[in-house]
Amino acid sequence: MSEAVPVVALRDVEKSFGAVRALRGAGLELHAGEAHALVGENGAGKSTLIKILAGLYRPDAGAIEIDGEPVDLHDPSAAIAAGIAVIYQEPALFGDLTVAENLFIGRQPRGRLGRIDRAAMDRDATALFERLGVLLEPDRPAKGLSIADQQLVEIAKAISLDARVLVMDEPTAALTSREVERLFDVVRALRAKGTAILFISHRFDEVEALCQRVTVMRDGAHVSTDPMGEVTVDELIRRMVGRELAAMFPRGEAAPGEVVLDVEGLASAERCRDVSFQVRAGEIVALAGLVGAGRSEVVQAVFGVAPREAGRVRVLGRDLPSGNPRAAMRAGVALVPEDRRQQGLLLDLSVMRNATLVRRGRLARFGFLTGAAEQREAAEWTGRLQAKYGRLTDPVATLSGGNQQKIVLAKWLATGPRLLIVDEPTRGIDVATKAEVHRLLSDLAADGVAVLMVSSELLEVLGMADRTLVMREGRLAGELPRADATEEAVMRLATGQTAEAR
Template sequence: MTRPAPSGAPAPVLALKGVNKSFGSVRALQDVSLELRAGEAHALAGENGAGKSTLIKTLAGVHAPDTGTVLLDGAPAAFHGPADARDAGIAVIYQEPTLFADLSIAENIFMGRQPRRGLGRVDHAAVRDATAALLRRLGVDLDPARPARGLSIADQQIVEIAKALSFDARVLIMDEPTAALTGSETARLFDVVETLRAEGAAVLFISHRLSEIFALCQRVTTLRDGRLVASEPLDGLTEDDLVRRMVGRDLGELYPKQEAGVGATALSVRRLTREGVFRDVSFDVRRGEIVALAGLVGAGRSEVVQAVFGVDRADAGEVEVAGTTLRPGSPTGAMAAGLALVPEDRRQRGLVMEMSIERNIALTGLGALGGGGPLGGAGLVRRTLERGRAADWAVRLRLKYQRLSDTVGVLSGGNQQKVVLAKWLATDPSVLIVDEPTRGIDVGTKAEVHRLLSSLAADGLAVLMVSSDLPEVLGMADRVLVMHEGRLVAEIPRAEATEESVMAAATGRTQEGRAA
C-alpha cells in the first residue's frame, strides 16, 4: 500500500517544464514536465530507453535542456554542471556508489571540505563528530572511522546519502538504489527515505521493481519513448495500470511458461564443493525444463554456476554435460561440450563495453567466423559473416539499436542483456545457465526475456536460472533448488513451490529436500 504524503500540496522544490533534449537524431526527451515537492517520494517509471537517465542528468546538471525550463523554487535555474546542481541542493544517489575505498567514511563524506584548525591542519575530531551526527540523523549505526573498503553496497549508499545531507541537499534522486540489495537492506533504505521525507526532502525514486514504487512513493511520472505519458497519484493505480502506461500495450503474461516435454539429462552435477564457499552440491537439469537456483544473497548460488562452467575451479565433485565429464576450471571445455553462461554482471563479465554490438555477439564464435577464438579456428574475422550473425540475432531477440557498429555501451540495460543472450545462444548450446537474467531491466523487456527462456526450453534446451526475484522463480521454474549457507537444502517441484516454502528453505527453517 502506498504510504500517504503530507497533507496539503506545497509548491514544487524542483521542476521541469516542457523540456526537450536530443542527441544527434535521437530525441531523448520530448516536451517533458515534472514536479518534485517537499516531503514527497515521487517515482519515475518507464522502460529502458524511455528517457529516465536523460531526465535525471538534466536535473543533476549533467545535460542542459535544448528547450524548456528547469525551475528551482519556482524560479528558472541554469545549471552549468553537476557542481551547480549540488550547490542548489540536488543530489543523485546512483546504483553503484563511487567511494574512495582506502579512505574512511568520514573522509569520503567531507572530501575537500574538512574543517581546519590552526596552521591549516585538518580537524579530524570535528570531521568524525559531524559524520556521526549525519549517520544518527539517518538512524544507522556506522563507525565514521571505518574504511569504505569492505562496506556492503547498502552501507555505501547510506554514506552517499549522508554526503548529500552534508551539502544540505533538499532534493534526493535515487537511481535504481535497491538493485543489489537484500530485502532487509531495502527495508532499511526505505526507512532512511521516510526520515528524509519527514524532514522535508523531495525524493525522486527510480526502480524497475513496481512493488517498491507502490510501497514507497506517493506520485509517479511515467515516460515512454522520451514522452510524458502521465504524472499522477499512485493511490488508486494498480501495477497493471502502471505497466500499460509504461509499455503502451498489454504484456499478456509476465511469466509466459510454456508446457514442454522433459527429455534426457543434459547437465549433471555431483557433490560439487569449493571449500569455504559451497559444499556437496548435486542436481540434474533435463532437456526441456527450467530449473531455478534460489536462495538469499550470499547463499552460494552464483558461485556454484561459475564452478559448473569452470570460471572458478571446484575443489571436489564432477560436472557432466550430455554424459561428457568436464575438466575442472576450463570454460573453453565447458563451451565445447555445449554449456553457456550468461553472468550476473553483464557490464563487467558479459560484455566488452568498448566494442561494437556486432563484435560482442560474435565473440563466442570467432572460429566459425574465421578469426580463431575459444572454439578454435584461425585467421581474420570475415566482417560479412560477423555482421550477418549479429543482424540475425538482433532480429530474433528484438534488439533496439541505431547501428550494429555502435558500441554496446550506448544500449539500454535491457538491450545489453539481449546482446549477452545473443552471444551465448549463437553457440547453439545444449545447456543455458542464466544468472539473474532480468536484474535491472524494465518490465517490457523482462516479459520478452521470460518468453524467450520459455520458448528455448520448449525447443528442448536445458535452462538453469539463478534468480533473487521470487515471483520470477515461481512463475518460470519447473523445479526450484534452494540453497542455504553454501548447501543445497531443498528441491521443490513447480506444483508445490510457494513463496512460503521457498523462503522457509532459504532461511534454513526446513529439512533438506527429497533430492537435494
C-alpha cells in the same frame, strides 16, 4: 498540493545517447514534504532522469526548474549546491579513504588554519550513523565494507547534505528489512521537515509504505502520476509494461526432459557455498536474490570462468573440470554474461566478428577464417534474432543495448548449446526488445534447451521461470515452483524472513 510551486520540476525532458533515445518527453514534479515514487521497468529511463537531476547529464531539450525558476545543472556540484542529493543504486565509495571522509569529502569540518578537524569529522559521522541506527566505525577505510554497509554509507552521506531534494535510486536492494525500516524512519522524519523525496524501487510494498504519489515511466516518457491510494499495484504494473503481461512473458507449460545440468555442493572462493541444483532440458530455471547474493558467482563457477573450490558440475552426465570454460563450451554450455559491454562483446570489433567469435574454429578452413563463411554465419543468426544494425562490418559499439544483447545471444546460439546460461539477459534494453529476448528464451526452452537465468528483475523471474532458486548470502535459500513464486515469496527467501541484527 498542486497549488504550490514544486521544489523541482522536470518538463518535457529529452535525452539521446547516439541512436538510443533514453528520454522522450519525461516530466516530473516534486513538492516539499512529499515522498514521490518513480516506477518503471529497467530501461524505462529512470536512471537517466536521475542523472539529469544529479547534474551528470544535461538534457537535449526540456527544462529543469527549481522553485519555479529554470536552472542549468551543468555538473554534480551545481546539483549539490541546488540542494539535490542522490543515493545511487551502485555505491561509489573511495576505498582508500576512511568511512568518515567518504561522508564528508569536499566539506570536511575544518579547524584552525583551515585544517581538517578529524575528531569533529568522526564525531559527526558517528552521530549520523546513530541516527540511522547502524554500527560503522568512522575511521576505518571504506575498502572491504560489505555492499550493504557501503550503501548505508551512501545513505548517510546523502542525508548529511541536508538536501531539499533527496533522490533514492533503489537504495534498499542490498539492505536487510531491519535496515530498510530504519532508513524509512529517517526518510519519514526528513519528509516531515519538508524535504522532497524521489524514491525509485521495484518493490511495491516499499513504495506503498513510503510514498504519497507515484509516477510511472515507460520508454523514456511520462505515463501517469497519481496519489498512491488511488491506483492499484496491478494497474501500475500494467502501465509500466504497457501491454499485457502474457505478451511480455510468453511462457507456455514446460515439459522438462532429461537432466542437462547437475550441480552438487558447489563452492567458489567465499562467494558461494554448498549450492546444489539441477536444470532439465526444456525448462527455464531462474536464480534470484539480492545484489551480491552470489548468483553470478554460481553461474561463473559452473561455466568455469571462476574456479570452484568444491563440488561437482555435470553436464549431460559428464563431469566438467573446474576453471575450464573451453571444456564447458565443448560440453554444450553457453554463458551470456551480465555485463555485455565488458564481458560479452568486443565493442570495437564488427558485428560479424563478434557474432562469429566463438565459432572461429568451426568456420576456419585450413586454419584460415574465410570472410564468406563468417559473413554467412553472422547474417544467419543475427537475422534469426532480428538484430538491427547498419552493416555487418559496423562496430558493435554503434548498436543500441538491445541489439548488442542480440549479438551476444547470436554468438552463443550459433554454437547450438544444450545449456544456455544468461546473466541479467535484459538489463538496460528497451521494452520491445526485452519481449523479443523473452520470446527467444521461451522458444529455446521449447526446443529442448535447458536455460539457467540470473535476473534481478522480479517480474522477469516470475514471468519466465519454471522454477525459481533464491539465493541469499552465497547459499541457496530455497526453491519455488512456478505456482508458488510470488514477489513476496521470493523476497522473503532473498532477505531471510527474520532479518538478524548485525
